[in-house]
Amino acid sequence: MRLFGLLAAVVLTCMLAPPVHAADDKEEQELNRKDAIDRVIQSHDFTMVLGAGRLYLKQRALVAARRLLGQWGREAELGMGWNWDAPAFQRAEAVLLKDVSALMARRFENTVWVKETWSEYLSNNFDGEEADVIATHFQTEGGQLQRKLLDWYMGEMVLFTYTFSDRIDYEMKGSEQEMLQLQKAAQERIPVEDIEFSSKYPDAFNFVSRDPGLKYLKLMAIPLTGALIRHIDAVSNEIETDLKGRRAQVQPFIDEFKSTRK
Secondary structure, three states, X not given: OHHHHHHHHHHHHHHHOOOHHHHHHHHHHHHHXXXXXXXXXXXXXXXXXXXXXXXXXXXXXXXXXXXXXHHHHHHOXXXXXXXXXXXXXHHHHHHHHHHHHHHHHHHHHOXXXXXXXXXXXXXXXXXXXXXXXXXXXXXXXXHHHHHHHHHHHHHHHHHHHHHHOOOOOOOOOOOHHHHHHHHHHHHHHOOOOOOOHHHHOHHHHHHOOOOOHHHHHHXXXXXXXXXXXXXXXXXXXXXXXXXXXXXXXXXXXXXXHHHHOO
C-alpha cells in the first residue's frame, strides 16, 4: 500500500507539473519571434519619416517661439519694433531653439521610439513564422526594392498629412536646412518605374498579394503610420509646453531691446 501511494504521488506530481521541454520550446519560440521582428525592423530605412517629422517639428518650434516672443514683447510694451528683424529678438529665438534641439534629441532624433513603435505593432499582429517570412523576403533582391518603395511612401504619407492640414509652410524662414535635408533624402530615394518589375520579381508581386505580406502592407499604410504621426504630434506639444516655461531665459534680450528705446 505504501508503494502504491508513493507511485500515485509521483504520477500526480508529473501530471500537475508542466513539462520542462514544453516551457523550453515556448521560450525558444518567443526568442525566434523577437529575432524575426527585429530583423524586419532592421531592414527598414527611417530617413524619410524622420526627415518629414524633423521639418514639421522645426516649423512648429519656430511658430511657437515667435508667437511667445511676440506675446512677451507685448506684455513688456516693446512696440512694433520687437519682431524677427530686431537682433535681440533673433538672439532670443536662438536661445529657445537651442532648448528645442535638446528636447528633440531626446524624444525624436533618438530612433528608439520608431523601433519600439514598430515592434509593438508587429508583436500585436504577427507571429514568429509570419515575421520571419517578411524579414526573409526583405533580404531578397526584389524584396529590398519593394521595401525601399514602402519606406518612401510611408515618409510621403507623413509629409502629406502635415502638408494637407496646412501645418507645413514650404517658405518659412528658419527651416531651410531641414527642408534641404528632406529634399536631398527624397531625391536619392525617388522610386524608379519598372514595368517589368512583376515579371522579374514574381516573389515580390506574390508577397503583397497575400498574407503575411498583404497584412503587413496594410499595417504600414494606416495603423503604423498613424502611430508614428501621433508620436511626432506629442513631441510637438512637448516643445510648445517647454517653451512656455522659458521666459526667464529670454528676459535679458527683452530688457536689452527695451533699453535701446529709451
